[in-house]
Amino acid sequence: MIYCGKFTYKYLLTGISLVILLVILQQSTNAAEKNHKFCISLTQKDTSAPTSPNKASRGTIIRDSTLKKDTINKPGKDSTVKVIDTFNVKLSKDSLEGPVEYSATDSMVLDIPGKKLYLYNEANIKYKDIDLKAGKAELDQQSQVLTATYLSDTSGKKIGRPVFVQGENNLTSDTIIYNSKTQKGLTIGSNSVQGELYVHSEKSKKVSKDVFYAQNNVFTTCNYDEPHFAFRAKKVKFISKKLAVSGFTRPEFEGVPLPIGLPWGIYPLTQGRHSGLLPPQFSVNQQFGLGLEGLGYYKVLNDNFDVTVRGDIYSYGGWRLYLTPSYRKRYRYNGGINFNIVHTKVAFKGDPDYQNQKNFSFSWFHNVDSKARPGTTFSANVNFATSKYNQYIASNPFQAFNNSLNSSISYSKRWEGKPFFLTVTANHSQNTNTKLVSVSLPDIGFSMSTIYPFQPKEYAGAKKWYYNFGIGYNGSFRSQVNFYDTAFNLRQLIDTFQWGASHQFPIQLQLPSLGPFQVAPQISFEQKWYAQQFIRQWNAATNHVDTIIHKGFYTGEQMSFGIGVSTALFGKKQFGKNSRIQAIRHVIRPSFGLSYKPDLSKNDWYETQVTKTGEKFRFSKYDGSIFGAYSEGKFGGINFTLDNNLEMKVRNRKDTGENAIKKVSLIDGFGFSTGYNLMADSFQLSTFNLYARSNLFQKINITAGATIDPYEQDTTGRRINKYVWKDKLSIGRFVGGNIAVSTSIRSKPKDANKEKQNQDANKKFNESRGAQSLDEQYRELEMVRNNPAQFADFNIPWNLNLSYALSLYRTFKQDYSGYKTTLTQSVTFNGDFNLTPKWKMGINGVYDISGSKLQFLTGFVSRDLHCWQMSINITPIGYTRSFNITINPKSGILRDLRINRSRYFYDFR
Secondary structure: OHHHHHHHHHHHHHHHHHHHHHHHHHHHHHHHHHHHHHHHHHHOOOOOOOOOOOHHHOOOOOOOOOOOOOOOOOOOOOOOOOOOOOOOOOOOOOOOOOOEEEEOOOEEEEEOOOOEEEEEEEEEEEEOOEEEEEEEEEEEOOOOEEEEEOEEOOOOOEEOOOEEEEOOEEEEOOEEEEEOOOOEEEEEEEEEEEOOEEEEEEEEEEOOOOEEEEEEEEEEOOOOOOOOEEEEEEEEEEEOOOEEEEOOEEEEEOOEEOOOOEOOEEEEOOOOOOOEEEOOEEEEEOOOEEEEEEEEEEEEEEOOEEEEEEEEEEOOOOEEEEEEEEEEEOOOEEEEEEEEEEEEEEOOOOOOOOEEEEEEEEEEEEEEOOOOOOOEEEEEEEEEEOOOHHHOOOOOHHHHHOOEEEEEEEEEEEOOOOOEEEEEEEEEEEEOOOOEEEEEEEEEEEEEEEEOOOOOOOOOOOOOHHHHEEEEEEEEEEEEEEEEOOOOOHHHHHHHOEEEEEEEEEEEEOOOOEOOEEEEEEEEEEEEEEEEEEEEEEEOOOOEEEEEEEEEEEEEEEEEEEEEEEOOEEEEEEOOOOOOEEEEEEEEEEEEEEEEEOOOOHHHEEEEEOOOOOOEEEEEOOOOOOOOOOOOOOEEEEEEEEEEEEEEEEEOOOOOOOOOEEEEEEEEEEEEEEEEEOOOOOOOEOOEEEEEEEEEOOOEEEEEEEEEEOEEEOOOOOEEEEEHHHOOOOOOEEEEEEEEEEEEEEOOOOOHHHHHHHHHHHHHHHHHHHHOOHHHHHHHHHHHHHOHHHHOOOOOOEEEEEEEEEEEEEEEOOOOOOEEEEEEEEEEEEEEEEOOOOEEEEEEEEEEOOOOEEEEEEEEEEEEEOOEEEEEEEEOOOOOOEEEEEEEEOOHHHOOOOEEEEEOHHHHO
C-alpha cells in the first residue's frame, strides 16, 4: 500500500508539471503569433490578413445560398482612375486598412511590443494614397499616426525635410504629424503650393482631407526662395481647389513691409470656370472724373451657361452697365449676348462742355459646330448701337473712331450626294456719322454645281467627247431697305425698299486635247430682275442732275459665247556640274480666247447732260440697283493672256546628300492680258493689264501691277479714238499701278522649347476665339496693337517688319470735267529688340511719303520683373496720342492688382 501510494504521488506531480509546462508554452506561442501578425500587416503586399478567432476564418468556407450568377456586364478597368490598395477581407480593429511599403537607407527599427516602426535617413513610407519622404519617420499601427521630421548635419543644416504627398496635395515641412484614419494632421514650418500661390506657414492644422487652417503665413506668386513680393497674414483658411480666405493682410516687397493693408482677402484656387466677384480698377479721367471700372460678378449657372455683370461709375455722375450672358454646348453650338447701357455725364452742369446723354448697344453672336449637322451651317453676328454710343467710352477712347457697325446672320445647306447648295443671309450696316442704316433681308443664294447630263454612271471603252458637256446654275435674290435712324418711319421704308434677282446658266465643254493644246468652248446666259428704274435728267433751275425713280418689274439679259485654247512652253538652261547654279527654267503659259457678246442691253442706256457747259454722259436705267447694270455694247473679239514663271536649281556645296540640290523660285508669275473687240466701231483694243509677283529668298514679298491704255486723251482727260504710238514711240498711256514690297525678319529664339510652347498656346488661343463674337475679337486685337509692351516676347531677341506701298491711279472728277491723278506712298514699320535679357523696346508706325509726315507712331518699353512686369506704351502724335504705364503681377490670380496710369488724347486739349 505504501509503495503504491508513493508511485501515485510521483506520477501525479509529474503530470501537474507537464500541464503547467504546456500552458506556459501555449502562452508563449500565442504572444509570438500576435507579434508576428503586426509584422505581416506592415510587410505584406498581397490582400491576405491574419486569421480571426471565429470558425469561418479557420479554413471553413461558408457558401452564400443567395449567390447567383451576375447577368450584368461589368465595366472594364479605367486606367485614368488611381486605385488605392486596401485589404478586402475582415481585419482586426487594430490592423491597418492597407499594405505599407517602407524603406530607409540607414536603419529600420521594428518595435513589436509597441507596434511602432522607425525609419532613419531617406525614409519613405507609402500607405494608401499617401507618399511620405523624410529624414526620419515613425509609424504607429495602433493610432495610425505618421510622424516625420528632418535630420541635422554637424553644421546644424536641415537634411531631408519631410515631403508629404496625398493625391494632388504636396506639402514640405519641418515636422509633420498625420492621422491616416481621421485624415487630420499638424505641420510646423510648412511650404505648399495652392493653385498659383506659394504658401509658407509656421503652423498649419489639417481638419479634413481638403480643409486646413494656417497660422503666421507668407504667400506669394513668386517661386523664388526669397520672393520679390509677398503678403503676410496671421490666419488663413485653405479649401483645396476652391479658395483661400485670410484675415488682415499686409503686403511687402523685398522683405520690406508697406504701411498699408487689407482687412481681409479672398483668393480663388479653383481651376477652370468658377463663380466669383470681379474686382474693379481705379481710373482718372478729365472728362468723366474719378472712376471705378469693371466692378461686377461672374456666375456659372451650369456647364453650358454663364453670365457676367460689370459696371463702371464716375464722380461726375456717369455710369455704364454691362450684361454678358454666354452659352456653349460642346460639338453643338456656342454664342453670347452683350448688352451695354451708358449714361454719360461730361463735366458738371453749368460748365461750357457739360454733356448728359444716354446710349446703348446690343450684340449677339452664335455659331453652330459643323459636327452637329454635317452639311448645314448657321452663324450670327449682330451688332446695333445708338449713333453716339462710341463717342464717349472712357476705358477705350480709340473706339470713338469706329463709325460703322455691321451684322450678319447666315444659314447654308449642302445636300449630300447632290449638286445643290443653298445660302440664306441677313445683313445690316450702320454708319454712326451719317446715321444711315442699310438692311438686306433676305439674301438668298441657290446654286447647282456643274452636272454632266450625257455622262453615264458606268461606261466601257473610250470616253466620248460629249461626256464632258456640263451645265450649272447660280441664282440669287436680295431685298434691301435704307433709312436714317433719326428719321425712321414706315413711309420711308416703303420708298427706299428695293429688290432684285440674278440667274446665271454657265455651259461648258472640255474637248479632248489636241496635242499640246487644251480646247474648252463655253456658253453663258444671265438674266437680272429689277424692281426700279433710275432716270437721270438735267435740272436747269438747280444746275444739278435729278434722279427720277420708276417702280415696277423689269428684266435685263446678257449672253456670251466663247472658246478658249491654252498650252504651256518650257525652256531650260543648264550649267556645269560644278556650278552653284545648276539650271534655270522658264515656263510660258499663253491662253487665247474667242468670244462674242451681243448687245442685249442697248435699250437700257441713254445720254444726258451733266454740266452747265452741256457735257453729256451715258447712264443705264439700272445704275444704282442692287445687282447693277450690264455693260453697254456688243463684243466680238479676242482675249489673250500670257503668264510666265521663272525658277532655278541651286547646289548646296555643304550638303552632299539627297537635299544637295534645291529649287528656288525667282519670279512666281509675271505677264499681261488684253483683248480686241472686232465688232466695236471705236476703242477696239482693250487696256494692257500687267502684273508680277515674287517672294525672293522666301523673305521679300513683291507684288506689282499696272494698267496701260493704248488710246490718247484730250485736254479734259477723256479718251479719244487714237492710238498713243501713232505719233510717238510708246506702248501706251500709263493709267494706274501699284507696287508693294514687304519683308519680315527675326532672330532665332533663345529657347526652342519655349518657342514651341508659345506656338501651341497661340494655336489653342486662336481655336478658342472661335467662340467669340467678331467685336470681341477686334477688341482683343486692338488691345494687343495698342499695348504691345504687355505682350512682349523676350525669347525672341529682335524682330523687324517692313513694308512699302505705292499706288498711282486716275479718277473721274465729281463735276465730270475730267480726271485727276493721285499718288500715294507709305512705309509701314514695326519691330522690337532686347536691350538686355530683361528689357525690351519696340516701335510701330506709318510714314506717309507723299504727304511727308508721320501718320501714326507708337512705342513701347517692357521690363520683365520675374513675377511682375512693367509696360510703357506711348503714342506721341496724331489725334489718338496717349501714354500708358502699367505695373502688374504676371499671375492670373492677381491680375487685378496693378498700378496703372493712362492719359488719352482728350486730356491734352
